[in-house]
Amino acid sequence: MSNPLIELRGATKRFPGTDGGIHTAVKNIDFTVAAGEFVAVVGPTGCGKSTTLSLVSGLEPTSAGRTLVRGKDVDGIPDGIGYMFQQDAVLPWRSVIDNVALGPRFRGVSKAQAKVKAAEWVRIVGLAGFEDYYPHQLSGGMRKRVALAQTLVNEPEIILMDEPFSALDVQTRQLMQDELLRVWAGTDAAVIFVTHDLEEAIALADRVVVMTASPATVCGDFRVTLERPRNVEEVRLTEEFRDLYREIWETLRDQVEAARTKGATRVA
Template sequence: MRNVTKCFNTPQGGNHDVLRDINFTVEAGEFTAVVGPTGCGKSTTLSLISGMERPDTGEVLIDGRPVEGIGKDVGFVFQTDAVFPWKTVINNVAAGPRFRGASRKDAHAEAADWIRRVGLAGFEKYHPHQLSGGMRKRVALAQTMINRPRVLLMDEPFSGLDVQTRQIMSDELLALWDLTRPSVVFVTHDLEEAISLADKVVVMTAGPATVKEEFAIDLPRPRNPRDIRHTPEFVKLHERIWEALRDEVQVAYSRTVTAPPETAA
C-alpha cells in the first residue's frame, strides 16, 4: 500500500477520512498482523487489498500490479461466517474449485482432503446450522484455503469464539498457513493473538488511520501460540507494541465519550 487515502460520505453530507497516507508492505509468504483502535480503518484496509474498495488517492499493488478488482489469488476470511447455509460442509468447501471449473468428483475429493486437515472428517454431510461456532470457522478456513490464495486476508476471524476455541483455531491456522505459505494480512484487536501468530505487527493510529509503527516478531517457528506467550521474548514484545498502541486506544476512546450522540458512531 503506497500513500493510500480513503474517505467515506457522512450522514451529514460531508466526507470522513478513514485512512490517510497508509504505507506498508507484506512480503511473499509473510504473516502480518494489523492492530489498532476500534473504528480506525483496519477492515477498510482489507477491503482495499481485496479490491472490494478503491483508494481515493495512492495505490494498492499485489506483485507490483495495481489492484483493480477482486482477484482469484486473494482469499478473504470474514469476521462472520461466510458459508452457504443451504450447502453441506463438503459442498461449501468444494464451492471454490467448482466455480473455477473442476468436476464434481475432483472438487469433492479435494474438499474431503481439506475437511480432514481442519479436523472435520465425518461432518461432510452436515449443514452449518448443525455445527458449533468453532466448527463453522474451520469450514470457512477450508473453504478459503482450498483455493490456495497467494494473499490471505482475515478480519478478526476468531473474535466470536471462546478463549479455548480461539487458541485451538490459532494452532490450526498456523498449520494450514504452513502448507501453502500465502501472504497473510490478519486484523485483530487481540495483541497477544497478533504477536503469537505473526512475523510482523503493524500498529495503526486512531482515525484517520496511518501506520504508526511496525514491529518484527523474531520468535522462532514453528510456534505453539499457547506456549510461546509465556516466554520472556514474548513479554518484551508485548510491552513494546502495547506502548505504541495504548496512546491510540486512549485517543479513540476519548473521542467516543466526548463526541455528541449523532457523531459518536
C-alpha cells in the first residue's frame, strides 16, 4: 500500500506493571490503513486492542517502533481524529443538539454555525425531533446515535471506535451497525474498529486484523470481499460470510485459547 494514512511499524507499548516491573501491552505491531478503508481489530480479551487505538490517537506515546499518521510520527493528538469510546461522552446537562455542537465550538466555530452543523448531523443519524432532549430521556441506542453524531460532526479523516456498540442489546446493535455503515459511506474516512465480536467485524469491515494473546502482535490480516453497500443482517446469511468466519476463526480461536491458558496459569 503506497502512502497509507495510518501506519504502525514495529509499534510497541510498555507500561509500569503492578508488581514494579514492566508490562508490555502490544509488541512489534505492523499494519496499515488507507484513506476510506474500514479495518476491524479482533483478539482475546485484554490483549491490547484498545492500546493500539491509543497509539494512533496520540493518547499514549509509542515505547518502541513507530506510529505514523499521514507519514509523520504521532507526537500528540493528530488533526482530524474522531474517537468513539465504549462509554459515550455525552454530557448529561446538555441537550442533544448542544452535545453535538460542542466539537465545532471547541474548534472555534460560532455558536450559530455550530448549531446548524449539529442539527444536520442529528438529522443524519436519525434523531430529528429529539434536538432538545437530554441524555436521561434517551434510550441506549439513541445515546449511541448522539455519540456517533458527536464523532462525525467534525468530519474526521480518521475514526477510531473502541467497542462502541458492545453494551447494546442485539437488535439495537444491528441497527447501529447499519447506521454506522450508512453514514460512513458518505465520507472518505479511515476507520479502525475494535470489537470482540467476529461477526460484527466481518459484517462491517474491509479487512479484519487478528491480534495474538498479550502482549499483542498481529497474527492475521484478512481481506473481506463482501460487496458494499451491506445490510448486516442479510450479509450474515450468505455462504461467503460463513466461509470468511470459519477462515478467520481458525486463527482467532488459537489466540483465545492461548489467552485462556495463560490466565489459568497465572491463577494457579
